[in-house]
Amino acid sequence: MKHPFKLSKSNIIYASIVAVIVIFLNIRIYGFDAYSFGLSLGSIFGIILIPTLLALLFWFILGKKEKGGTTTFNIVLTLMLLGSISEFGQIAKDRQKPIDDLKKAVSEYKESTLTNPDSTDSNYSELSTNVKGSIDELIKTSVGEERKVWLVLKEFFKKSDSTNIEWNKAYNAFADPRILDFNVLNNSKEFEFQIKTTQEYINQSKHFKSFVENRVDYLKDKTKKIDKNNKAYKGFVRGLTNKDSIQKPIFIKYINGHIGYGQGIKEIIELLEKEKGKWGYENETLVFENSDSQIIYEKILNDAISNEEIVNELSDKLVDIM
DSSP states (O other), X not given: OOOOOOOOHHHHHHHHXXXXXXXXXXXXXXXXXXXXXXXXXXHHHHHHHXXXXXXXXXXXXXXXXXXXXXXXXXHHHHHHHHHHHHHHHHHHHHHHHHHHHHHHHHHHHHHHHHHOGGGHHHHHHHHHHHHHHHHHHHHHTOOHHHHHHHHHHHHHHHHHHHHHHHHHHHHHHHTSTTTTOTTTOOSHHHHHHHHHHHHHHHHHHHHHHHHHXXXXXXXXXXXXXXXXXXXXXHHHHHHHHHHHHHHHHHHHHHHXXXXXHHHHHHHHHHHXXXXXXXEEEETTEEEESSHHHHHHHXXXXXXXXXXXXHHHHHHHHHHHTO
C-alpha cells in the first residue's frame, strides 16, 4: 500500500535538536544579531533540505511505503550535522588565528624594541604591517555586528598608525645631529630651518598627545551604532579602556617630556639667533657675552635636560605596557 511522504515525529524532533545546535553554534561564533539569526535560518534550511530530499528519494525507491526514508533522513541529517560541527570548528580556529597573530606581533615588537631600542622604527614598521594583516583577516572571517567592530578597529588603527608615523618623522628630523650644531648655526636660513624643524616636532607631539587623550571617546563615537551587547564590541571596548587607563597617565607624562624638551631646544635656538655674534662654543661649553642671556640659557638647558630624562625614563616602560 502506498502512503504519502511524511517525516516521522522522531525526524521532526531530531531536526529540531539539530536546529537548536546550529543556532547555538552560530551565536557562539558570531554573536546574536539579525545577521547571525538570518545566517542560522539559512544554515538550518540547508542542513535539513538535503536529508529531506534524500529521504524523499528513498521513499520513492521503497515504493512509497509508510515511513519510507525516515531512517535515511536521520542518517543524512547526522552526517550533515557532523560536517557542520567540523566546519564551525574550523571557522572558530580561523577566527582565532588573527587574534593570536596580533598578540604575537605585539609581543615580538616589545621584545625586539626593548632589546634593541635603535631599531624602533623598523620594529614598528613590521608591527604595523602585521596588525593591518590581522585586522583584515578578522574582517574577512566575521559577519554582522562583529564585522562592524573590526571595521572600526581598522579605521582606528589607520588613524593611530598615521599619527605615530608623522610623529616619528618629526622626531627623527629633530634628532638629526644638525639640530643645535653650533658649528652650522651661523646664518639666518639655518636658524629658520632648525626652528621650523623643532616646531614641527613640538606640533606633532601635541597632536600625538591629543590623539591619545581622546582615543577612547573617538572609538565610542565610531561604534555608537553598533549593538552594545555584541560580545566582540564589549571585549574590544573593555580591552581598550583597560589599556588606556594604564597607558595614558604614563604616555601623557612621556609626551609632555617631548613637548617640553622641544620647546626648550627651540628657545635656545631663538636665543642664539637673538644673540648672534655674541656667543661662542668652546670645550663643549656655550658662553654668551651677555650674562643675563647666559643665565637664561642655563635655565632653559636645565629644564630641557630634565624633560629629556623623563622621556628616557618612560620610553621603555611605555613599550613594556603595550
